[in-house]
Amino acid sequence: MFFSSLYIHIPFCLKKCNYCSFYSINWNQGIEGLYLKSILKEIELTKEFLHLLETLYIGGGTPSCLSIESLEKLFVSLRENFKTKNDIEFSIEINPATVDKEKLKLMRSYGINRLSIGVQSLNDRELSFLGRIHSSDDALKTVDLAVNEGFDNISIDLIYGIPGQILKSWKTTLNKLVTRDIQHISCYELSIDRHTKIAKELDSGNFSLPPEEETVAMYEFATEFLESRGFKKYEISNFAQPGFQCRHNINYWSAVPYLGIGPSAHSFIDRKRFHNPSNLFSYAEHLIDGKPAWINDYTVDKTEELKERVFLGLRMKDGVILTNPCIIEMLGSPEYKNLISISGNRVRLTDKGMILSNEIFARVLLHIENCPACKQG
Ligand code: SF4
Numbered sequence: 001m002f003f004s005s006l007y008i009h010i011p012f013c014l015k016k017c018n019y020c021s022f023y024s025i026n027w028n029q030g031i032e033g034l035y036l037k038s039i040l041k042e043i044e045l046t047k048e049f050l051h052l053l054e055t056l057y058i059g060g061g062t063p064s065c066l067s068i069e070s071l072e073k074l075f076v077s078l079r080e081n082f083k084t085k086n087d088i089e090f091s092i093e094i095n096p097a098t099v100d101k102e103k104l105k106l107m108r109s110y111g112i113n114r115l116s117i118g119v120q121s122l123n124d125r126e127l128s129f130l131g132r133i134h135s136s137d138d139a140l141k142t143v144d145l146a147v148n149e150g151f152d153n154i155s156i157d158l159i160y161g162i163p164g165q166i167l168k169s170w171k172t173t174l175n176k177l178v179t180r181d182i183q184h185i186s187c188y189e190l191s192i193d194r195h196t197k198i199a200k201e202l203d204s205g206n207f208s209l210p211p212e213e214e215t216v217a218m219y220e221f222a223t224e225f226l227e228s229r230g231f232k233k234y235e236i237s238n239f240a241q242p243g244f245q246c247r248h249n250i251n252y253w254s255a256v257p258y259l260g261i262g263p264s265a266h267s268f269i270d271r272k273r274f275h276n277p278s279n280l281f282s283y284a285e286h287l288i289d290g291k292p293a294w295i296n297d298y299t300v301d302k303t304e305e306l307k308e309r310v311f312l313g314l315r316m317k318d319g320v321i322l323t324n325p326c327i328i329e330m331l332g333s334p335e336y337k338n339l340i341s342i343s344g345n346r347v348r349l350t351d352k353g354m355i356l357s358n359e360i361f362a363r364v365l366l367h368i369e370n371c372p373a374c375k376q377g
Contacts, residue, residue, distance in 0.1 A: 005055040005251045006082065008074070009262030010063040011035070011280060014098065018131030018201070019159075021193035023264035023278040024061040031280060035263075036070050038284040040077050042261050042276075045292050047081040049269055050259055055089045055248035056082070059116075064094035068103055075110035084111075089247045091116055091155075096134035096142040104149040114153040114246075115146050116186075122173040126162045129207075131197065140180070147181045153244060155184035160218040162190050163198075163207040170218045171225070178229045183244035187222045188237050189215060216355055223351060236315045236354050253312040255305075263293075271300050303375045307368050311361055319348030324374055330367055336360070 012027035012035070013020075025031070056078065066074070084090075091114035092107055107115075121127050122136040134142075146154055156177055160170050177185065190209070192199050201207050209215070223233055231239035235253070238246065251258065260267045264278035274297035277283045286293035300308070310327065313320025322328055322345055331340045331347055339353035339360060349357060368374040 004050045004053060005057070005248055005256060005258040006050060006053050007248075007258060007260040007265055008039070008056075008058045008063075008078075009260060009265040009276075010058060010060040010066060011263050012060065012065050013062045013095075014065055015131070015133050016197075018129070018197040019190060019192070021196055022061065025280065027062075027065045029067075032066060032070055034284055035280060036066075036073060038280075038287050039074065039262055041287045042292060043077050043081050045287070045290070046259060046261060050082060053082050053084045053088055054256075055251055056084065056091070057248040058092040058112075060093055062095045062098055062118075063092050064098040064103060068106060071103065071106060072110075075106070079110065089114055091246070091248060093118065094142070094146075096138040098133075099142060099145070101145060101149065104146060104151070108150060113151075114155065115151050116155040116157060117142060117146065119143070119156045119177070120159045121162065121165075121169075122176050123165070123169045126165055126169065129162060129164060130159065140176070143177075143180045143182065152181075152183070154180075154182045155186065155244075155246065156182055157186045157188070159188055159190050160222070161210055161215040163202070163209055165210055165218075167214060167217050167221065171221060174222060174225055178226070178231075184238070184240045184246065185222075185226060185231060186238050187219070189219070219355060220351075232317075233351075233354075234317045236349075236357055250316075253316055255308065255312070267294070268300075271305075272297050273300060274298075303368060306374055307365050310364050310368070314347065314349055314357070314361065314364075317348070319346050321345045322347050326371055326373055327364060327367065331360075331364070 011024050012032065013024045014027055016024065016026070090112045092112050093116045095118045119139040120130055120132055122139060124136050127134065127136060143154065143156070158173065192202060202209070226239045227233065230241050232242065233239050234245045238249070255268070257269045258267060259269060260275065263276055263280045263283040266273065266275040274294040276293045277286065277295055283293045306324070309320060310322070328342060328345070328347065332342050339350055339356060341348045341350055349360065353360060
């Protein structure tokens with residue numbers, strides 16, 4: 001039997017956050033109608049490509065800003081068109097200040113069993129700098145509402161390394177969160193995309209990022225503190241209580257086939273990668289012709305496959321099995337002592353290696369690019 005993963009992209013947000021480079025547009029009722037019509041059509045057109053879903057993830061944008069009627073139409077269509085495993089992991093991203101009891105009840109009634117809540121910080125100054133539409137109080141109320149509605153697999157997204165943020169405030173955010181009944185925490189370092197409002201603010205010299213030692217201290221504190229509270233780090237940025245690792249993301253990192261539906265969504269099927277246009281209107285136009293809106297498809301060659309396996313596999317705490325003696329020899333050299341652990345063919349980043357992961361990835365990828373043996377796969 002062929003198991004797989006489905007991602008649905010909902011491109012609406014109530015307001016663009018200052019650091020965000022995902023495809024999202026401001027919500028209004030008129031474009032919600034166009035989106036819904038298009039996505040229901042895309043589901044009809046693509047259902048044959050997935051046989052039995054192991055994970056389903058609705059992300060965005062802000063899925064929870066869709067109206068209750070539209071959410072229900074989407075859930076009905078998913079139920080009618082895709083077969084799912086009995087123990088499917090069915091996640092949806094929600095943002096504080098865009099959900100209420102009624103929406104959460106609807107989500108649960110259609111089998112959503114995992115919520116990913118975009119909290120980002122529990123410091124109001126940091127939230128305002130990021131351009132979030134909610135306060136720390138809204139975020140905690142949303143977590144409590146979700147717990148009260150019976151969700152028992154709740155993930156929280158956090159950002160560290162925010163201009164003006166100090167270690168003390170990061171500690172406060174984590175300390176407040178672990179008092180709640182949550183099972184998974186993602187801690188992402190703020191990354192600056194040059195097309196965002198934050199990049200312009202930084203360029204203007206009005207703000208600066210925290211010093212690197214402070215950001216490293218935040219990451220080290222998160223690892224130590226969360227592990228002491230029962231959350232194991234299973235990927236560079238992800239911590240979970242036992243049994244609550246995100247199966248959808250593990251499938252991505254393990255190159256399991258997945259289909260992405262919705263504007264800008266990416267897919268990987270039969271070694272082919274392709275994606276939908278990152279524009280709701282051109283996405284909708286493609287679908288009018290009765291064909292999936294896929295563009296830029298290409299087959300992943302052996303070099304790229306190896307690069308992805310190393311890059312994605314090394315992100316995970318369990319590491320990756322490699323059969324390329326030259327990579328194992330390279331990473332086994334004294335230069336990588338304390339950064340890499342090798343046992344047989346399994347290669348892992350240590351906690352220290354995770355801090356320097358970007359530099360290590362860059363070097364391994366460069367090696368693969370220039371090594372004739374690696375290029376053969
Ligand atoms: S809510 Fe999420 S997707 Fe929307 S603008 Fe903010 S970060 Fe981007």
